[in-house]
Amino acid sequence: MNTKLLSLNLASRTVNSGSNKVTLLDKIDLQVNEGEFISLMGPSGSGKSTLLNCIGMLDSFTGGGYTFLGEPVHSMKEKNRSKLYKEYIGFVFQAYHLIDELTVLENIETPLLYKNIKSSERKALVADMLDRFNIVGKKDLFPSQLSGGQQQLVGIARALISKPRLILADEPTGNLNSKQGEEIMELFSELNKEGVTIIQATHSESNAAYASRIIHLLDGKIISE
Amino acid sequence: MIKNYIKIAFRNFWRNKLTSFINLVGLSLGLAACILITMYVSHEKSYDSFHKDSKRIFTVVGKFKIGDDDIRMTRLSSIVASQLKENDPSVEDAFRYYEHNQSVSIKTSASSSEVFSENNLAAADANLFSFFSFDLIRGNPTDVLKTPFSVVLTNKAAEKYFAKADPIGKQLIIQQDSTYSFTITGVMKDFPTNSSIQSDMIVSMSSLSSMKETQPLLASERFQGGSFATYVKLNDLTKVTAVANTAVQLDKLSNEESTTTYALDLFTDTHAQTANTGRFDYLKVFPIVALLILILALTNYISLTTARAGTRAKEVGVRKISGANRRSLAIQFYIESGIFVSISFLLGIAISSIFKDRFLELLNIEIGNAFFYDRSFITALIGLFIFAVFVSGVYPAIVLSSLNPVKNFKNKLAKNTGSVSVRKVFTTFQFTIAVLLIVCGIVMSTQLEYMRTKDTGLQRSNVMMIPIETSIATNANTLRNKVENLSEVAQTTVAMNKMYGGYNIYFASKENSDENYSVSTFNVDEHFIETLGVSWYLEPEERTAFSENKKVIINQKTIDELGLKQDPRGEQMSFGSQFFEIAGVVKDFNYTSLEVPIKPLAFFVSSEASANKNMMGTFSTCLYVKFHDEVALSGLLDKIENIYSSLDETTPFTYQFMDDAFDTLYKAEERLSSIFYIFMVLALVIASLGLLGLITFASEQRVKEIGIRKVLGASISEIVVLLSTDFIKLVVLAIIIAVPLAWYFADSWLNYFAFRVDMPWWSFVIAGLIAISIALTTVSFQAIKAAIANPVNSLRSE
Incomplete structure (x- = not known):
């Protein structure tokens, strides 16, 4: 269980805003082993989301090194990078980001479509997932017909369907009430016990406590662990 | 995967009913206009191409000069065909065709009291059915026109004279100065509408020498101009000029002083050459106008699709994170455009078939049903379809698939400033075309009115003209x-x-x-x-x-x-x-x-x-x-x-009023101008539909801004002005661009007339006013709706 999943070595991200150079992430050093459950905490603008996006390879660090499963991401081409995250990373968002025009079942199925998985196999995988999250009865509903908690369940199901090694969750409970939030956190703990590595950004102390490791960020720097 | 795309395409159409409706109506109308014009143009271009040997058949044309005038002889003396065939081995076969342009009286039997007057009588060589690919229904193709006084009827004529009875072997009494009895030896299918050879009944060429009225036509022993359209079929296509030279030599042999030169024109080109000599070539204008209308409709689709890019951005982001690459997203948007264009295309076909007869009546042409299964027409339609799919899909596919997921999530609604300016360009473009067409329409009707009412130095009212035979x-x-x-x-x-x-x-x-x-x-x-x-x-x-x-x-x-x-x-x-x-x-x-x-x-x-x-x-x-x-x-x-x-x-009474005869001279222009009016209205409808879509979208996007402004004290009229000004500016810009273009096109059209009006400057004013008032109506309709909405609702929803 102590395989190294990813490591950040003095990773930074700066952007130009007008004539100012803004440092979003400042020389982050971070090792993540497989099977960890990490919470990123910090006030708005401290760089939690940016760090998640960069780890998820949706954004890139502008300086320093980033190694994922032994591969140097910082020197990879865009194409290989996206291959990597499609293969190993699942995303969960605060605003769920389900496709409004697709049903629950179709939303969960979408990542499999892009992996060119056969129809019969897709059906089996989606059915398992629906079963596991207890949303079989909702499979033909559209996102707008679900409560927030249910939508987030679908979001997580969609993130899990391609069997990622790492789940990145950006404020997964931010739009939910505390009971729904708790349920989602319970689910994360369960997944973590099954071996999925999870990194979540959160404001809530109680949610952060589900994690095995809490990292505090301020102004783009890690201030404590 | 494809199923998924199709599903989402339909759900998207359904969710944005107004936009989809605007797109659908605009595109269907545009496509309908295009289909009609494609039909007309490809019919014109397909003349005589249905013959099996169409690529080897040539019309022999004689040319000479008198003064500065080039004279083209398309009718040659009776011996030209046979002499060419005898003297040039490249000529595999030759054929003569004679049109008897006077009306003749016809009875089905000597005792019959019913007399028909027939204008479309022709004579053809016996090899008519082997030289060309016309379909003979009854009779032996090699024999029907062999003997003197045999006649082949078209289906239409057979039905006219004999109804359902079998015409083979029956007699037709044809009366000119003398009376002749012809035996019907065959019945052929009606000539296809895209055949330049048209007749209702064809008599054998050998009959002409047996009738004293037509004997003189055959008298000339010289290789020169005459009464017979002469066609040759070559067995070697590299010898076209060689055969023309043979003709020149043969002509010289029979008359040393002759300066006539000869040319072989490909039979399939003959129709275009005779139909449009020296006149304004409408066949070139129509496709351009059709293309403009289509592009107008397509830009509507493109601009409305990209206008919704913001709302589709989230989906693109999610799909990218789920593993979609640009290619698969581009394919998805192409499929969406494809479905959309297909539906519009079907609707377009439906609309065009409703208006087909009316359109053909306007153009004063006939198109047989057989043509609609013709390869050239089907190919043209498929081409049109592919073009529409390609153009409608290309921009959304590029823009939407390029959206960056992180940015989209962050800004919720990507403002897409790039595509805003593209949409402005589109709107300007659309109104430019609309104004252009309005000006052209006005100029045309002004010129028409001028021609109808001009003092030509001749009093043509109250005069009746009666042909006397x-x-x-x-x-x-x-x-x-x-x-x-x-x-x-x-x-x-x-x-x-x-x-x-x-x-x-x-x-x-x-x-x-x-x-x-x-x-x-x-x-x-x-x-x-x-x-x-x-x-x-x-x-x-x-x-x-x-x-x-x-x-x-x-x-x-x-x-x-x-x-x-x-x-x-x-x-x-x-x-x-x-x-x-x-x-x-x-x-x-x-x-x-x-x-x-x-x-x-x-x-x-x-x-x-x-x-x-x-x-x-x-x-x-x-x-x-x-x-x-x-x-x-x-x-x-x-x-x-x-x-x-x-x-x-013998000859039935006919008459024509002289002022009618004069007006008839401008039938082509009159037709053109009515078609232009249709196009003009179409262009305006499509352009304002597009504008309606854009303003609706713009007011949706700015709903929060409008709410805040209202809370801060803006009046309804201020909001309406705020929303409308942007668009009206574009229309004004469109007018400015359209004026020189319209001037150029209208003026070059007017130059085809020796007697023409000056460019009517007020047509620009009127066109501008029409464009602005239509745009204003469209825009203010939505703008007012957005402006009177209660700000509490719009702000709460955020």
């Missing part, structure tokens, strides 16, 4: 007297031709000069000039003298062109080999369409008595009847018809 024989005199004695009739006159229905051309020169000029000539009687109100420029010294033999009356233009004396009376002019003395000069008047400048003209005048005796009854002529103002026309017509029918039982 030779069948009236010696009764002509009686006819004219009786008609002239009617109280309603003011005056009558006789001429060889109907006015606006053609004239002869002579090559004339002034005394002591070899230089030839082409001069239009009219053979008329002494009352002609007075009856039609032509004014004198230099009156003949003696009023009666001009109808004497060897005298001629010319127009002013002849003086200028030939360089005659300012008062040329008494001077001699030669026409062909004969000399005539100029008796008087008339002021220039338009004797043909106003498209053409007035050319030198000469009247050969006969006295009334001589005209009645030597013109009427001897040749096909025309009796002009000038009647008084405010007479009861139907009564007059009845009286004249009664007189006529009692004197000529």
Whole structure:
């Protein structure tokens, strides 16, 4: 269980805003082993989301090194990078980001479509997932017909369907009430016990406590662990 | 995967009902217009291409020059075909076709009282069915036209004469000066509408030499111009010029001094060459206009799709994170466009088939049903479809698939400033086209009105023209007297031709000069000039003298062109080999369409008595009847018809009013302008639909801004102005761009007319006003709706 999943070595991200150079992430050093459950905490603008996006390879660090499963991401081409995250990373968002025009079942199925998985196999995988999250009865509903908690369940199901090694969750409970939030956190703990590595950004102390490791960020720097 | 795309495409259409509706209506209308024009254009272009050997069939054309005029002879003497075949091994086969342009009377039996008048009689060589690919339904293709007095009917004619009965072996009695009995040997399918050879009944070529009326046509033993359209089929396509040279040599052999050259024109090109000589080529304009309309409709689709890019951005982001790459997203948007275009295309086909007949009526052409299964038409439609799918999909596919997921999530609604300016360009473009078409439409109708009402130097109202055929024989005199004695009739006159229905051309020169000029000539009687109100420029010294033999009356233009004396009376002019003395000069008047400048003209005048005796009854002529103002026309017509029918039982009575004949000259322009009006309305509808979509979207996007402004105290009218100004600016810009373009196009169209209006500057004002008021109506409709909405609702929703 102590395989190294990813490591950040003095990773930074700066952007130009007008004539100012803004440092979003400042020389982050971070090792993540497989099977960890990490919470990123910090006030708005401290760089939690940016760090998640960069780890998820949706954004890139502008300086320093980033190694994922032994591969140097910082020197990879865009194409290989996206291959990597499609293969190993699942995303969960605060605003769920389900496709409004697709049903629950179709939303969960979408990542499999892009992996060119056969129809019969897709059906089996989606059915398992629906079963596991207890949303079989909702499979033909559209996102707008679900409560927030249910939508987030679908979001997580969609993130899990391609069997990622790492789940990145950006404020997964931010739009939910505390009971729904708790349920989602319970689910994360369960997944973590099954071996999925999870990194979540959160404001809530109680949610952060589900994690095995809490990292505090301020102004783009890690201030404590 | 594809299923997923299709599903989401339909759900998207459904969710954005207004946009989808606008897109669908606009695109279907645009496509319908395109389909109709594709039909027309591909029909025109497909002329004669259905023959199996169409690529090897050529029309033989003779060419020579007189003065500055190039003369094209498409009818050659009867021996040309056989001589070419005998003397040039590259000529595999040759064929002659003769159109009998006079009407003949036909009965199904000698005793039958029912007489039909047939205008479309033709004669063809026996190899008609092997040379071309026409379908013979009954009869043996190699035999039907072999023997004299055999005739092949088209299906249509067979039905007309024999209804359901079997026509084979039956007789048709064809009456000209004498009566001939033809045996029906075959029935063929009607000629396809895209065939330049058209007839209802075809007699064997050998019949012509057996009938005294047509014998002279075959008399010429020389290789020269004549009466027969002559076609050759080559077995070696590299020998086209060689065969033309053979023709030149054969011509030289029969007449050493001949300067005629010959050319072989590909048969499939012949129609386009004869249909459009010297006229404005509408076949080139229509596809351009159709394309503009289509692009107009497609830009609607593109701009409305990309306008919704913001709302689709989230989906693109999610799909990218789920593993979609740009290619699969581009495919997805292409499929969406594809579905959309397919639906519109089907609707377009439905709409175009509803308006097909009306459209063809406007164009005054006929398109047979068989053509719709023709390969050229189907190919053109498929091409149109692919083009529409490609264009509609390309921009959304590029823009939407390039959206960056992180940015999209962050800003929720990507503002996509790039595509905003693209949409502005589109709107400007659309209104530019609309204004352009409006101006062209106005200019056309102004020119038409000008031509219809211009003083042409000829009084064409209250004049009736009655064709008089030779069948009236010696009764002509009686006819004219009786008609002239009617109280309603003011005056009558006789001429060889109907006015606006053609004239002869002579090559004339002034005394002591070899230089030839082409001069239009009219053979008329002494009352002609007075009856039609032509004014004198230099009156003949003696009023009666001009109808004497060897005298001629010319127009002013002849003086200028030939360089005659300012008062040329008494001077001699030669026409062909004969000399005539100029008796008087008339002021220039338009004797043909106003498209053409007035050319030198000469009247050969006969006295009334001589005209009645030597013109009427001897040749096909025309009796002009000038009647008084405010007479009861139907009564007059009845009286004249009664007189006529009692004197000529063979040829049915027909007539035409001279002002109608004049208006008919502009049928093509009239058709064009009505089609332009349709296009103009279409363009406006499509452009304002697009504008409606954009303003709706813009007000949705700015709903929060509008709410905040209202809370801060903005009035409804201020908000309406805020929302509308952007769009109205674009329309004004469109007008500014359209004006020079419209000026250029309209002016070059007007230049096809020798007599034209000045560019009507007010057409720009009107076009601009129409565009702005339509845009304002569209925009303010939505803007007001957005402005009066309660800000509480819009702000709460955020």
